[in-house]
Amino acid sequence: MSIVYAGSLTLGAAIPGATAAAAAGASGIGLALPDIQARLAALLAFNPQPIDFAADLVLAQQMVTSLSAAIALGLTPPSMAAQIAAINALIAELLANVSAVNAQLEIILAFQGLLASAGVHTYAYAGPVNAFGSEFSAELSAGVPGGSPTQASNAVVLLTTIGATWDAMAQVFKVGP
Secondary structure: OEEEEEEEEOHHHHOHHHHHHHHHHHHHHHHHHHHHHHHHHHHHOOOOOOOOHHHHHHHHHHHHHHHHHHHHOOOOOOOHHHHHHHHHHHHHHHHHHHHHHHHHHHHHHHHHHHHOOOOEEEEEEEOOHHHHHHHHHHHOOOOOOOOOOOOOOOOOOOOOOOHHHHHHHHHHHOOOO
16 A cells, blocks of 8 residues: 655646647747738739720730630639639638637637646555555644644545556656656
8 A cells, every 4th residue: 555646747748749739839830820810911912994995805815716616615704703712601601610729729828828727746556445545644643744643634536446547547647756
């Protein structure tokens, strides 16, 4: 039977998987956001210019010929209003994506801030279930390291009787008897 003090950690050090997940999420968002913002900037920069009728007359005649051929085949060209509506819909979609990505990034950054919280004292116990309480009382009779026995405290105890589960918990919470 033994209770072993595993040290004082930050939440991020106690749960390294959470730290890695938050970093991966922030990294993924960091890679996606510039692309969305660049596409949005390009769409917002769309600025049709007045037509120079004299210079574009030849081009217009070629277009009429091409459109006449397309109409003869049963194809109809998209109107300018339809093209503008499609661009406006794409802009609205990209703006919604940027808002969603920013909201996700704010959540991840707040979570990363929580993971930096220090002062998590970790203990590992190995022994019979019916001796856990007395062993833990003996270990904490002088208080946590740097504290006193009467100091207010909060605790979470995760207990298992399955070896493989303990191995996983020991890796996640950085403890091991």
